[in-house]
Amino acid sequence: MKIGVTLAVLVLGATTASAQDLKYSNAASDNCLVQSGSFDAQKTCIGLSASACMDATPDGSTTIGMMQCLDSERDYWDARLNQVYKRVRSEAKAQDAELAEIGSSAPKTAPALRDMQRAWITYRDATCDFEQSQWGGGSGGGPAVLSCLLQMTGEQAIYLEHSGLGG
Numbered sequence: 140m141k142i143g144v145t146l147a148v149l150v151l152g153a154t155t156a157s158a159q160d161l162k163y164s165n166a167a168s169d170n171c172l173v174q175s176g177s178f179d180a181q182k183t184c185i186g187l188s189a190s191a192c193m194d195a196t197p198d199g200s201t202t203i204g205m206m207q208c209l210d211s212e213r214d215y216w217d218a219r220l221n222q223v224y225k226r227v228r229s230e231a232k233a234q235d236a237e238l239a240e241i242g243s244s245a246p247k248t249a250p251a252l253r254d255m256q257r258a259w260i261t262y263r264d265a266t267c268d269f270e271q272s273q274w275g276g277g278s279g280g281g282p283a284v285l286s287c288l289l290q291m292t293g294e295q296a297i298y299l300e301h302s303g304l305g306g
Contacts, residue, residue: 160196160197160198161192161196161204161207161208161211162192162195162196162199163188163189163192163196163207163208163211163212164188164191164192165188165212165215166188166191167184167187167188167190167191168184168185168187168188168212168215168216171183171184171187172184178297178298178301181297181300181301182293182294182297184293185212185216185289185290185293185294185297186212186286186289186290186293188208188211188212188215189208189209189211189212189286189289190208192207192208192211192212193205193208196208202278202279202281202282205281205282205285206281206282206285209282209285209286209289210285212289213285213288213289213292216289216292216293216296217292219293219296220292220295220296220299223296223299223300224252224256224299226304227252227299227302227304228249228252228253230304231248231249231251231252231304232249234248234304235247235248235249248304259295263288263291263292263295266287266291267284267287267288267291268284270283270284270286270287271283271284271287
């Protein structure tokens with residue numbers, strides 16, 4: 140029992156120390172997005188901050204280091220996605236209300252957006268589960284799933300930003 144507790148303390152301590160040494164910044168992604176205008180150009184910005192973090196962080200090339208850097212940038216894109224989704228949803232609802240006022244029979248945009256986003260989340264999760272499964276339970280599965288989540292979340296955020304209502 141003491142060995143198990145000691146190992147748990149050592150592992151948790153190592154993880155905490157590693158997290159304190161994390162050298163993550165959104166700057167690489169932010170700078171790239173400012174310099175890139177098109178959807179395709181902006182997609183190349185995804186992963187830049189995580190890569191810079193892995194290079195700058197002591198032990199950034201370890202599994203734990205990679206996962207912390209990838210997860211930090213995934214958080215960045217997730218926050219960006221949530222922000223743009225709320226903006227697009229608000230604009231879609233306003234557009235639907237305007238069209239309803241004039242008696243338009245056009246399909247409603249807000250419910251279509253909601254349904255698309257729900258389907259995308261299911262697709263993203265299944266895709267990234269598949270990515271992880273290819274590692275057969277090995278240590279590369281953690282970085283693989285986080286890299287997948289980061290990439291797909293970034294692409295969805297950029298997609299919504301470039302939608303007709305995203306600007």
